[in-house]
Amino acid sequence: MFVLQEISPNVRNIKQLQYAVLLRRASQIKEKLRRKEKYKLLTCLLSRFQHFCFKFTCSQKVRKPNKGLIDVCWGDPHRAGVKPLTFVRQVLAACLYPQLVDSDKLPVDVRQRAQMLLKGCAGGSVGSYTATAGISEIVHRISAFITRRDGGAPSHPENIYISPGSQWALTNILNVLVDSEASPKTGVLTPLPCYSISSMSIVGLGAVAVPYGLCEERGWELQVEELHRALESAKGVCKPVALYVINPGNPTGQVQSRKSMQEVIRFVSEKRLFLLADEVYQDCVYGDKSEFVSYKRVLAEMDPPLSDTVELASFHSASKGLMGECGLRGGYVELVNLDPSIMKYIYTLFSADSCAPVLGQFALDLLTNPPQPGDPSYPLYREETQHIRSTLVHNVKRVFEVLNSLPGFSCQPVEGGAFAFPRMHLPPKAIQKAKEMGMQPDVYYCVRLLEEAGVFVKPGCEYGVKEGTHHIRFCIMVQEDIMEELLRRLTSFHTQFMKDFS
Amino acid sequence: MFVLQEISPNVRNIKQLQYAVLLRRASQIKEKLRRKEKYKLLTCLLSRFQHFCFKFTCSQKVRKPNKGLIDVCWGDPHRAGVKPLTFVRQVLAACLYPQLVDSDKLPVDVRQRAQMLLKGCAGGSVGSYTATAGISEIVHRISAFITRRDGGAPSHPENIYISPGSQWALTNILNVLVDSEASPKTGVLTPLPCYSISSMSIVGLGAVAVPYGLCEERGWELQVEELHRALESAKGVCKPVALYVINPGNPTGQVQSRKSMQEVIRFVSEKRLFLLADEVYQDCVYGDKSEFVSYKRVLAEMDPPLSDTVELASFHSASKGLMGECGLRGGYVELVNLDPSIMKYIYTLFSADSCAPVLGQFALDLLTNPPQPGDPSYPLYREETQHIRSTLVHNVKRVFEVLNSLPGFSCQPVEGGAFAFPRMHLPPKAIQKAKEMGMQPDVYYCVRLLEEAGVFVKPGCEYGVKEGTHHIRFCIMVQEDIMEELLRRLTSFHTQFMKDFS
Secondary structure, eight states: OOOGGGSOHHHHHSOOOTTHHHHHHHHHHHHHHHHHHHHHHHHHHHHHHHHHHHSOOOGGGSOOOOOOOEEOSSSOTTTTTOOOOHHHHHHHHHHHOGGGOOTTTSOHHHHHHHHHHHHTSGGGOTTSOOOTTOOHHHHHHHHHHHHHHTTTOOOOGGGEEEESSHHHHHHHHHHHHOOTTOSSEEEEEEEESOOHHHHHHHHHTTOEEEEEEOBGGGTSBOOHHHHHHHHHHTTTTEEEEEEEEESSOTTTOOOOOHHHHHHHHHHHHHHTOEEEEEOTTTTOBOOSSOOOOOHHHHHHTSOTTHHHHOOEEEEEESSSTTTOOGGGOOEEEEEESOOHHHHHHHHHHHHTTOOOOHHHHHHHHHHHSOOOTTSTTHHHHHHHHHHHHHHHHHHHHHHHHHHHTSTTEEOOOOOBSSEEOOEEOOOHHHHHHHHHTTSOHHHHHHHHHHHHHOEEOEEGGGTOOOTTOEEEEEEOOSOHHHHHHHHHHHHHHHHHHHHHTO | OOOGGGSOHHHHHSOOOTTHHHHHHHHHHHHHHHHHHHHHHHHHHHHHHHHHHHSOOOGGGSOOOOOOOEEOSSSOGGGGTOOOOHHHHHHHHHHHOGGGOOTTTSOHHHHHHHHHHHHTSGGGOTTSOOOTTOOHHHHHHHHHHHHHHTTTOOOOGGGEEEESSHHHHHHHHHHHHOOTTOSSEEEEEEEESOOHHHHHHHHHTTOEEEEEEOBGGGTSBOOHHHHHHHHHHTTTTEEEEEEEEESSOTTTOOOOOHHHHHHHHHHHHHHTOEEEEEOTTTTOBOOSSOOOOOHHHHHHTSOTTHHHHOOEEEEEESSSTTTOOGGGOOEEEEEESOOHHHHHHHHHHHHTTOOOOHHHHHHHHHHHSOOOTTSTTHHHHHHHHHHHHHHHHHHHHHHHHHHHTSTTEEOOOOOBSSEEOOEEOOOHHHHHHHHHTTSOHHHHHHHHHHHHHOEEOEEGGGTOOOTTOEEEEEEOOSOHHHHHHHHHHHHHHHHHHHHHTO
């Protein structure tokens, strides 16, 4: 039998979850709730049966409805009760089973879009493989979207690759950049805190993640001096080849200014780094003064030689934003200024997984080309997206207000993205207790929050934070009433927790 | 700018396509056909318009309908006109857009299945992420299917991982087995010929593919002596850690006997190799005397210590078989006899891509748990699958008859899988001509077959074949009339080709 020492050292180097205990407890609680549901159902049925047979009700056995778990652990709007967009689901259902689509059931623009999308599929079926980079018509439409978004900065379809989620595309691009046999190892500058799966991919490929800290006190700002420090720190450890940025931030929720992006571009150009820009939350910007501008646009609007030499990969996804179709697995990467000889290898790597899921590709088409004024589906689409948007604006406002008024909590404004990442100032006794329990302090806090208040959030240690600071991350893409309930439970739990350890 | 010398040597080592010229020609021809379509449509519209305005028809300008391209290059049934299964598409459409589903439109078992599947999704939406290994209920149902299939040999849900296609799962398992920094490199024994994407994954991870030849003369039989020879050949080159088998074969279409599989299992046990069994064509067996038996079953029915020590990964997929839903991207791997410490890392690696597409996961549920006698959908489901099956049995019979009667062709019986892989005995003058054109002889043949007869097949060199032999691969999962037309065109083209070079 294979033993641990024999498996790939790169895989062995991937950090194991520090909060496995939390996940285990959450799934136990979910299972218990499921069983209770079943029990409730069973007692109800039994009750009716007995009522029928014996004119006897056993309704007293029906338990009180459980107040339920609030699961805001993932960046998953539908999980938390946000409704899918009608237009999106109608088009996709029509593509899967065109016979279902009566003329009186679906708006004409839905049927037209479905027909158009199916035309791009071999044999007119979503069951066929597509080209490696995705269905050509969709790739062209994504490219046109990017050009519109970026104020005319040209996008070329041959530089776009659709993938089963943006993370997958990132791993593929890293695969080209990382030399797993190199000594010293390849390095990638990554934010601290950083979306954990990205750093996992970096380590899994045999590279070293070189952390650069985001400045929490200044709203998780990316500061170029810190990039210089991080690069310096890599000396003798690894050879950095790329800089990874997440804008809007995950888990940190900041939105970069154009000026900051220009500085970053000058930095990567000077240091000869490949720029990896995770821009999957580009549709989610809430701050009054914040605006999403793509790295592609900022780069294109700078002068040569910067504009035509800095190598950039920009990632986007149908999972994020107002659509939130995580389960369909559709993302894309646009590559800028890459040498054609390298593009050839990128094609080869992408072709190793045949193609992205066809419905995920369709979702990208709908994301980048939504209904327009005048289309039959437009009014409902507008209503649904505006509702989601106003909910999110409300939620980030409430999170900021409530948490900053709670002793022992501080929260930077959430300008964009799907998460709040507040800091907790835990009492030394709580930290001591966590140590005795063999857990990180934030993990201990999350476990108790889950068990005592039924709120499932992630601990900050998962993302990497400055030594001695403690955070939690939770998804803000939930219905307003759920957010209010979450804040109520968190407030009450936290107040008690601080009292217990004061 | 990054230059070629700086990218990952593993990626650089991946063999570039030898038949790029063929793909280019195919897409040019497709584009031309598309334009012709548009031209035809335009002329028709113009014709009607002119008829209306000037009482003048220009129908003489409408070109004759082009006889069209037969694209049998991929293992893609829907591309070639095989119809999706109604039950599958109804359930999936209902899951995407439950409102569409009127009680009078869809059979009751379709609605029940859709409800059941949605219950496993967080928030009841296919737009939510699922657990890393897949939706728990579906994983359990796949496990129960495997136990039924294997005559009761137990399958454990915790050993099953759903992925976006089986190839992705294979790459992940290889990722654990291959030490990219090892010297000598890690080796994987792979069949010759071999499904090209698999060997691409092996090389891309920094391992060496050690080819073992399948015996064409004996119907592409896997012979254990050849495994010994291949292992011997690896000495001083690499350290083999795994054996990769494809059963039913791709591109070779053989089905392994139970006896042969027992020999393979004894071989891997003796040589301490991990067994990777690609069994995605398990539903596609056509030979009268052939039967698919899984490696899992053969292993479970052998005596200990074999049965409880040989490490096995078995792959299956919703893309293959009669369902043929390649575009949904759903596959799974079952792992047998792995050390728990290693399973932990496999979990970590799979979690790096969040989860498989939810609709691909649903497709696996429908694949492994189809309608049963008595269910409202059963009669149609049975009719559709039997039609596909009888078409395939007809096609493999016709391919065998026609090609073996054609001078310069010989074809082993296709016992299973999706492809015929006949051998061509090309005249020396044709080989010389190909050389002058800077192409492999089989690529030259395929390009001319495409250009002159409109038949798009793949050259054998893509899969690796014995030195000096030449093959083509084409998909047999097409409608009977298309197969007849394909054989007519191939016969006529081949006869002329042989004459030209005699």
